[in-house]
Amino acid sequence: MPERGIGRWVVAVPMFGLALATIYPMLFTLNVAMKSRREYVLDRFSLADQVTAANIAEAWNSSGLGRYTVNSVVVTAGAVALLLLLGSMAGFAFSQLTFRGRRWLFLVCLGALMIPFQVIMVPFFRVLGQTGLLDTHFGLILAYTGQFLPFTIFLMTSFYSRIPAEVVEAARVDGSTTLGVYRRIMLPLGLPALLSVGILNALFCWNDVLISLLVMQSEHNRTLMVGVTALRGQYSDNIPLFAGGVLVAALPVIAIYLFFQRQITDGVTAGATKG
Amino acid sequence: MAEAITAPQRTTAVRRWHVSEHKVAALVLVTPALLVIVGLRIVPLVLGAQYSLTGDGARNGVFVGLSNYQVLAGDPVFRTAIRNVGLLFLALPVAVAVPGILATFLFLKVPGHRFYRSVYFFPVVLSPVIIGAIFNILLSFDGPLNQVLTKAGLPPVDWLGNSHVAIFAVIGVHIWATFGMALVIFMAGFSTLDQSLLDAARCDGANLMQTVRHVVIPELSRTIQFVFVTTMIGMLTGMFGLVYVMTAGGPGGATYLPEFYIWVTQGQMNSPALASAASMVLFVLMLLVGLAQVRLIKRATKEA
Structure with missing residues (x-):
């Protein structure tokens, strides 16, 4: 060039x-x-x-952002933990084990990538209401897990498929069970991918507003991003205070970006170069 | 699995134990994830398709055929939402070309390319809520942007309050906030380019434009296709937060998008069946985007 x-x-x-x-x-x-x-x-x-x-301090103290932050941390941590556990288990099985229907089941997981939340939110809302999970932290954790699991499985499968099959076989010949291989070999080997996928999922959950608006109906269960949307009305005549509230909500993400920029861009491009 | 057995004297015993243990383990590992995906994604999709054929209110649960879809077709708000999707399609080439050109520059290693990459990507990690709130301040009628316009002797623009302008403001902010995503995908594609092809083009005396047209674009056709699809899907499913914060669908419903329509119809309007029908329209739109663009790009790269 x-x-x-x-x-x-x-x-x-x-x-x-x-x-x-x-x-x-x-x-x-x-x-x-x-x-x-x-x-x-x-x-x-x-x-x-x-x-x-x-202004940042006043916005923090006077608009319940502290409580919303706790809600956001709880649901984000819960959802990321569940996503990493389920995603690494399935990713290991899809990439390293042979079993009937493997290809077909993997396609089901990938196909779910094409179903955005907007398309399923009405029945989702109804089912959550019927099971008593509406307006609960666990309900929102489940919603996020369902939403971001296909992507997590896709990335973990492509990461684990780069690990040579001999690693698993050698451990098995040494008497390790398959689940033991997962726990003692695949989880430690998968740490870089788990970190990258975990940070991405944390951003997705933390930044979400649509799912949270739908699931968390009561004011004290609001997540931080939904709380920020309410600030505008509250501080419509005091823009500096509004800006302070917005900044508080953005700070954790800015910090994560400064520390983990490489993991984030690696994660979002991992799907692209595989085609 | 057979190739893994290396201890000859224990072969049969080990293999038999392996096969059954291994299958049970696979089941244990895959089942939780599949339960979540089938239960929380696929079953709701089927239920949604079914709801879309039933009535709302007094006719809750009653089969009404396609009447919800007829209501949608006649609803001016939904028609605006679909018209706005048309605008998104028109904006798509810009939303792909800008990061494509920038990625080319960064690939040529302009001074400070690492810094630019970090800066351009930064808004991608921020929530649409944060972005929308920031632009609420910048674009408000008595806000800083209009102050600049006034000082320059231009009339102020009601960016978010004028029904002809607001949708363009929202789309513009979305592109501003997300072009970094397409940029890093393009750059990942560039990093897979075969350097010898580029060298060959240079030896043949090709200039930058010729190199891009005859080497880079054909070589990166899959990346370009991926960017087209993900950018359009991002526009169809990633703008709720911006609309919610910046305009709440207004003024006069001018900034509705299908996802916002679904949310309002489901909640405030309490018409879940009608919302389900709108959901199915959005789903079909998504599938068409995936299929149509795959074909278009295939044809385009053959001609190039």
Whole structure:
């Protein structure tokens, strides 16, 4: 490919402009969150007078975000644990074991990828209501597990299929049971994939609003993202406070992105290059 | 399994024990996941198809044939939702081409390409709720963007309150927030490109455009196809949070999308059967996207 010096700099200008356009809304919000209401009304763009977390703290204290955060942590942790357990078990079986109907059952799992939640939400809501799981943490955990399991199985299967069959066979000849192989060999070997899939699933669950709105009906069971949607009405005349609340809700995700960027992009592209 | 048995004197015993143990284990490992997928995805899909043929309210559970679908066809709000899906299709080439071109630049290793990749991908990890809230501030009528326009001597635009503008604002924000996803997929595709093909093109004196057209695009046809399908599916099923936060379907129903229509009809309107029918329309739309684009790309790459 041609890589003449001047051409590279010519494209670098729009690239930089676009990077600015990507990051600026976030920086703007951060700046606004440090302003007083008066400062914001007078000038939208001026730099905040001081670096302060006062708005963030007030938004946190006055709008129940703490409780919503606990709800989000509980359902995200529960769903991710269940997803990793079920996904790694099935992924191991689909990639390393031979049994009747293996190919067919794997296709069922992949086919479920094409069923978005929107398509099944009405019957899902009804069944959850009939089983008493509506408006419960466990109901939401189940909903997330059902939603993200096909994707998890797909990634774990393609990861485990790269492990040579001899590894499993050698362990078996040494007297290990198949379930023992799963526990002692496949789980430790799968850690990098489990980390990547786990972080992705955590983001999916944490960021979700549709499923959570549907399942969690009462105010005290709200997850954080649903709580954020309510902030707008609450702080419609105090944009800096609103910005503070939005920022609090975004912080955990920003932190995760800074630490685990590689795992996240590896995870989302794992499906693409396999075709 | 036979090839694994290496200890000759124990062969038959070991194999017999293996076969049965191994099958039971496979069953134990696969069953929980299958129960979840069949119970929480496939059974609800079948139930939904069935609900869509029954009535709401007084006719709850009564078979009504296709009348829900007739109601949908005549409902101006649902028609707007479908028209907006048409707009999404029109926006699709942009939503694929922009990250495609950017990925090409990054592949050419423009200065700072690692930094750009990290920045471009960042909005992808944020919830649509957070994105929508941020743009609620930026695009509000007395907000910063209009302040800039006014200072530049232009009339302010009611980005989220004008029924002709709002849907474009929402689509634009969605593309802004998700192009990083297509970008990293393209880059993963680029990393699989055969370097010798690129070198050969250069030896033959091909310029950048020719190289892209005759080498990169045909070689990456599967990646491009994957990006088309995932981007469109993202548009059909990933915009609920934005619509909910930015416009709540308004003004005057102008920013409805099928997923938002389903949610409102199910909940606020309390018409689950009608919502089920809309769900089935969305499902068929998704399947068509998958099939049609696979074909289109196949044809396009043959001509290229």
